[in-house]
Amino acid sequence: MKPLTAVTPGTRLALGIAFFVVFVVGWSIATFGGFVSKTFLADPVSMLRSGWTLLASQGFGWDIGWTVWRVFGGFAIAALLALPLGVAMGAYKPVEAFFEPFVSFARYLPASAFIPLLILWAGIGEAQKLALIFIGSFFQLVLMIAVIVGNTRRDLVEAAYTLGVGDRGLIRRVLLPGAAPEIAEALRMVLGWAWTYVIVAELIGASTGIGHMITDSQALLATDQIIFGIIVIGVIGLISDVLFAWLNRRLYPWAQLGR
Amino acid sequence: MTPLLAVHGLARTFTSRDGSKTPALRETDLGVAENDFVTILGPSGCGKSTLLRIVAGLDAPTSGEVLLDGRRIEGPGADRGMVFQSYTLFPWLTVLDNICFGLRERGAPRVEQLAVANGFVAKVGLVGFEHHYPKQLSGGMQQRTAIARALANNPRILLMDEPFGALDHQTRELMQELLLGIWEAEKKTVLFVTHDIDEAVFMGSRVVVMSARPGRIKLDRAVPIAHPRPYSVKTTPQFSEIKAELTEQVRVEVRAAQVESPAGR
Numbered sequence: 001m002k003p004l005t006a007v008t009p010g011t012r013l014a015l016g017i018a019f020f021v022v023f024v025v026g027w028s029i030a031t032f033g034g035f036v037s038k039t040f041l042a043d044p045v046s047m048l049r050s051g052w053t054l055l056a057s058q059g060f061g062w063d064i065g066w067t068v069w070r071v072f073g074g075f076a077i078a079a080l081l082a083l084p085l086g087v088a089m090g091a092y093k094p095v096e097a098f099f100e101p102f103v104s105f106a107r108y109l110p111a112s113a114f115i116p117l118l119i120l121w122a123g124i125g126e127a128q129k130l131a132l133i134f135i136g137s138f139f140q141l142v143l144m145i146a147v148i149v150g151n152t153r154r155d156l157v158e159a160a161y162t163l164g165v166g167d168r169g170l171i172r173r174v175l176l177p178g179a180a181p182e183i184a185e186a187l188r189m190v191l192g193w194a195w196t197y198v199i200v201a202e203l204i205g206a207s208t209g210i211g212h213m214i215t216d217s218q219a220l221l222a223t224d225q226i227i228f229g230i231i232v233i234g235v236i237g238l239i240s241d242v243l244f245a246w247l248n249r250r251l252y253p254w255a256q257l258g259r
Numbered sequence: 260m261t262p263l264l265a266v267h268g269l270a271r272t273f274t275s276r277d278g279s280k281t282p283a284l285r286e287t288d289l290g291v292a293e294n295d296f297v298t299i300l301g302p303s304g305c306g307k308s309t310l311l312r313i314v315a316g317l318d319a320p321t322s323g324e325v326l327l328d329g330r331r332i333e334g335p336g337a338d339r340g341m342v343f344q345s346y347t348l349f350p351w352l353t354v355l356d357n358i359c360f361g362l363r364e365r366g367a368p369r370v371e372q373l374a375v376a377n378g379f380v381a382k383v384g385l386v387g388f389e390h391h392y393p394k395q396l397s398g399g400m401q402q403r404t405a406i407a408r409a410l411a412n413n414p415r416i417l418l419m420d421e422p423f424g425a426l427d428h429q430t431r432e433l434m435q436e437l438l439l440g441i442w443e444a445e446k447k448t449v450l451f452v453t454h455d456i457d458e459a460v461f462m463g464s465r466v467v468v469m470s471a472r473p474g475r476i477k478l479d480r481a482v483p484i485a486h487p488r489p490y491s492v493k494t495t496p497q498f499s500e501i502k503a504e505l506t507e508q509v510r511v512e513v514r515a516a517q518v519e520s521p522a523g524r
């Protein structure tokens with residue numbers, strides 16, 4: 001191995017899968033070998049079996065649907081509002097000076113700590129879940145987008161001015177297209193965080209969703225179901241991440257060049 | 260005859276954060292006539308780029324003014340095209356769309372944009388690369404696209420800030436010939452900043468030599484070599500004579516600049 005030397009895509013995939021195998025093998029040894037009690041950790045086979053039962057007879061597919069909808073709903077609202085504000089902050093320094101200190105402060109407010117307040121304000125319905133995801137992603141997104149837009153290369157801005165663009169044209173034809181791939185990457189990262197918030201929201205005061213199933217299973221000490229729920233979240237997260245990354249590559253082929 | 264571009268008493272002093280002032284450009288007067296090719300020659304840090312940036316409207320003078328066609332320049336505009344030393348093509352646009360950038364801003368129909376852009380693609384020798392992205396091009400090809408992008412906008416004057424400074428010697432010489440050929444064919448007005456004496460003499464109808472910082476114009480000399488100029492003029496006695504004279508002039512300034520800042524900046 002040499003530092004920073006690339007591997008072929010085939011090797012990359014094989015190595016990536018290999019660690020999943022190592023992980024499952026280690027888990028099997030720990031559980032089937034009797035090193036860990038079944039009360040604390042279920043083995044892979046009973047995890048899969050109870051997962052099947054959950055899906056086939058207990059309507060767990062419905063829970064998954066609810067969770068996915070909450071994540072994307074809350075995230076979409078956050079992204080739609082964060083985009084114009086972040087771009088305005090990145091482009092106009094007075095706007096940035098006005099909002100930046102507050103947004104930086106709000107970013108550190110722990111989203112989960114808002115749950116009691118949100119329940120008070122919005123009840124335990126969908127609005128409360130969406131609001132939590134919104135609080136968790138909006139401020140992060142605003143700051144990231146503002147920084148990305150603000151980092152636009154000054155020489156490109158100057159070149160655009162000498163080609164006759166005005167201030168609005170500069171935003172539309174230089175700042176936005178130049179920042180788009182990095183903004184898409186920021187959205188992809190924050191979507192990952194939104195998954196954490198949705199489960200937290202569902203652990204407290206929910207009657208549907210993956211998080212709700214996990215709390216129910218806790219009462220029954222059903223570690224196999226809990227682990228299945230966690231793995232389902234991981235798999236959905238991975239799929240949405242891969243799709244997002246693929247979409248970014250398709251939309252912005254130029255950003256892939258010379259990497 | 261009033262010149263196309265007139266620079267009157269232009270000066271620029273930079274003020275740093277702690278309030279100390281660095282004069283970059285002393286009161287400067289310069290006129291550039293229509294269809295002229297003026298090269299500004301000087302040691303690095305002499306304020307020649309500052310002068311060009313003020314003409315482009317990207318920097319504001321401390322005193323003095325710049326007139327284009329008799330109108331005072333207040334900011335950047337499409338009437339002054341610029342080619343920078345750094346590679347400034349928009350990385351998200353193809354070669355063709357980079358060249359179309361200014362025309363599109365002006366609202367020209369797509370058909371017209373493409374007709375003009377394709378014409379310049381041919382003139383700068385990039386046929387076959389229209390749909391490449393800038394990162395897929397060599398430095399010389401990127402600068403050729405930048406020249407085409409500036410020219411496609413049909414500016415009154417083309418400002419060039421050491422456009423070939425980052426290129427290797429061979430590419431640079433080819434680019435000089437290419438640009439000179441375009442200038443001879445299109446009769447554009449060009450203001451060209453460089454620290455390369457060979458380049459200044461080969462390209463310019465007039466060479467303006469600037470002093471060490473704070474810069475001012477110390478010599479304004481016509482280059483009476485006939486056009487078209489093939490690359491072979493660089494070996495003629497006339498060329499060598501002008502070059503020797505300018506070398507002497509610039510050398511004095513470089514030494515002066517070194518005395519002023521012994522670290523060599």
